[in-house]
Amino acid sequence: MTVQHRFLPTTATDRAELLQACGVSSVEDLLKGIPDNVRFKGELPSGPAQSELEIRRRIRTLMKDGRYAKNALSFIGAGIYDHMCPAAVNQLTLRGEYLTSYTPYQPEMTQGTLQALFEFQTMVSELFGMEVSNASHYDGSTSLAEAALMALRINKNKNRLLVSSSVHPEYVQVLRTYLANLGVELAFVPLESGVTSLNSLKSLLSENVMGVIVQSPNFYGCVEDLESLAAAAKAKDALFIVSTPETLSLAVLPSPGDCGADIATGEGQSFGVPQSFGGPFVGLFTSKMEHVRQMPGRLCGETIDAQGRRSYTLTLSTREQHIRRDKATSNICTNQNLMALWATIWLTMMGKEGFHELAVQNLSKAEYAKDVLLKTGKAKLRYPTQSTFNEFVIELSCSAKDFANKAAAQGVAPGVALSRFDSNDNTGLLVCVTEKKSRDDIDHLAQLLRDLA
């Protein structure tokens, strides 16, 4: 039977002509290669074809109780951050030349994609204070897992990896899954007052540690002393690996490169990328130049063309899956190109001053929030001696989950109850305050705390 659909150019007439050119009378003749016993003769259960109008109507119904429809207020961070994005970014990435272009394996016809990637790599290296960045990974969690694999390749004869207990729990889960079949032993460094304990790290460091992983700002929002931790790792020839889920913090905190990182990874979602219920995002991966041949993922390099004009091309692709096959540095086939472009445009629009100012606004609003929340008398700072960027943990005297549920009924998500990650932690609430929260929004949160906690 023939289906005429708006996605399918072939009309009934076309179909007859094409089949004739193939020397057959029906499409069944072209399906001879499928043995009868594995030929599906039923109907797929995906229902009838729906028009655009019907799909739109369905979406409105589905989303009617969503956060956007309710104009809800959210103070949730925990690895995905609510930041502004100028209209131009979305519209530029809608251009078909970017959206519907293929991987730039033919550089002559993809200089647009390639130059944007070169700009991306430059900006990411600059932000992380590192010598080289790749063209992006799936997300922050898999970037970190790839960094662990890279440490394993560089320090082939070592089998232990130390991970701070303040790394995002889901990132840790991903690490575990990736390393499960590779004979690597994971050991966790305990915390002291909300940050990685330097003394514990030193006592855990031994000769067979390939790397040390620290997140900053960490999962609890606290800024880690990367320099001291890096020095301890170096003293035992372990690679120092940093993870930065909230990359806006790079505007105001010392860069991982300046603190001694060998590999610095992160999540570029903060660069205006929509939260999208968890993805797609843009994993960031940087390292020292001496390790560039061990770096996974795609790399864009500058060169010239036959006319001597500056040009760009994917390079060192011999490390990638399609050439080295089982000796590949990774099996990654993609970079998150469109999201890398998104981040590139966002960073270009924010610019040198805007990026810094945005971070200062985040910091200021978070500090204001701490102030008004504490003044309610219903909450304390869990780590009062630690500095934080735009996220912090407050300690309630009731169940944080109950408070969050009551607030949600009033259209406010006050943060993430830490009991979600640790069933023994009933009173901790991780609160994130970005530039998108007005003073009134923050005051409203304080009022809810007064009333409901």
Place this chain on the structure above:
Amino acid sequence: MDFLKKSTGHAVVLEEPPSFETSRPGAVGTDLPTLDVPRVEPKSVFKKVRVRKARLPELSEPEVIRHFTRMSTWNYAIDLGIYPLGSCTMKYNPRLNEEIARSGELSEAHPYDPIEWSQGHLRVMWELTEDLKGVTGMPGVSLQPAAGAHGELTGLMLVSAYHKSKGRQRKTILTADTAHGTNPASAALAGFQIVQIATGEDGVIHPEALAAVLNDDVAALMTTNPNTLGIFEKNIQTVANMLHEKDALLYIDGANLNAVLGLSRPGDFGADVIQFNLHKTFSTPHGGGGPGSGPIAVSDKLVPFLPVPRLEKHGEKIVLVDNAPQTIGRVKAFFGNYGMFIRAWCYIRALGGQGLRAVSENAIINANYMRSQLKDVLHMPVNAPTLHEVVFNDRNQRDVNLDTTKMAKRLIDYGMHPMTVHFPLCVKNAIMIEPTETESRSEMDRFVNALKEIIRTPEVEQAPTRVFRERVDETKAARELKLTYKFKD
């Protein structure tokens, strides 16, 4: 034959240096509301602060728009013309998908939101998993992997977990010599070794070849079906039975699913795990190289090992469940590339079950049309019925010194992206063509006529020339690595 002046198809193509060169101190591209709380300087809160501001460009909004718009005109794209790339399934990317995926409902949706606020999104995910189960005839699906290669890795981790649960450690994965490049790399990452099986003269895996290597150390066999020659693996049921007899598993690389929607289901011929490429079969955009999405479907045997969290339906409510004692864990933070799920969901709703079958039928008709138009000029190394893609090589052109690479490069001068070359590896100097169902006859003829003219004029050297940049020096790029812009200060 119409030549384009500039093959990218734009009448006006301008130079545009990297933004760092047009940047001017003081220019601003965005604005923020005035701070409505007391200003806190970083120095007053942190012991140490960033040494100096990152050297991001300084450009006004119109300059940024021009910068990226000019650059976009240097790109070829599906919106401009055909990409006959084998196993890439470069089909049209529907625009409704983009509109819905970029709406406010998505830009403000956090995985940790109260579950009542997330029901719409969870419902989309639920329906998509049902669609994918339907297409494959398989009972378990995880949407978590972020890309095809990621789905492969996840699938292989499931294979490993399965054997571990049976108290054994099998180290070997068999692959056909028609395998996609990521297969061996994924296998190595999952802790396996690869042993390759040669396919027969007819392009498919033969039971005898499998029997020769099938021992108790084989964890699974990985193959694409139809394979990278576009040929359906006619012995696949026998292969699956042989594997299952040894309690080994069958991994199907779903890259070529576009050929069999509604026509053949991997679950029916014994597949244990398959990864989908939403950016191939299900129309999500390639975006210049990602993001993709690589969900997996599994047979009953592997369901217990699927990643967490998993979707469950309790009455009308969709929830996420973490409790699964045999799970391999997580392969990615959060739920996966939801932005791609909703695009694929829109696509499947738009087509419906019968529409999906029409997609495969039209893909097969188009590829066979290409075959009929080119079989008299190009050599077909394996003569068998082909489905959605067809493989030739340059044997007929050798005596005129026109090889696969030259033909591909010359196509660029005719204003289109070349087909896949030098893959699959089992064919020397392979030419692999997959038009997909969204190419019209006139566009397919444009490609066929260009290729025929190239073959008629083998003496033309130096290609491409009608491009924005000619013969980019890849050797120089690898020898003198320049991976970031060199700032003057």
Place this chain on the structure above:
Amino acid sequence: MSNYPNNLQYTKEHEWIRVEGNTGIVGITAFAIEQLGDVVHLDLPKAGSKFKAGESFGTIESTKTVSDLYMPVAGTVAEVNSALTSAPEDIANDPHGKNWLVKVTLEGTPANLMTADQYTKYIADAANH
């Protein structure tokens, strides 16, 4: 194709070795270099490293591929051609002579190696497939 020197022995992986007393001088053949295309990088081991026969002692990278270099005979690396590591593209000139890769102190006896004639036939057969 060029003539392969008779005073060298050849491996299936396209390495050659010239034995002078207790020292083996190791390089790769012109055929291998032609297959690789433009050489961009060479990764060679440090002096003092030990390798078994058939073990990978380094890699050679071109724009198309990265290939392992396999040691023809067991030995300890005595000297590395460092001039070549900084300009790997030079390897195409005189690959059977001055552009050797490593010199090893032999610890085994050469076995499973081909003569120049055998190697010439070996690569001719490979090209016909």
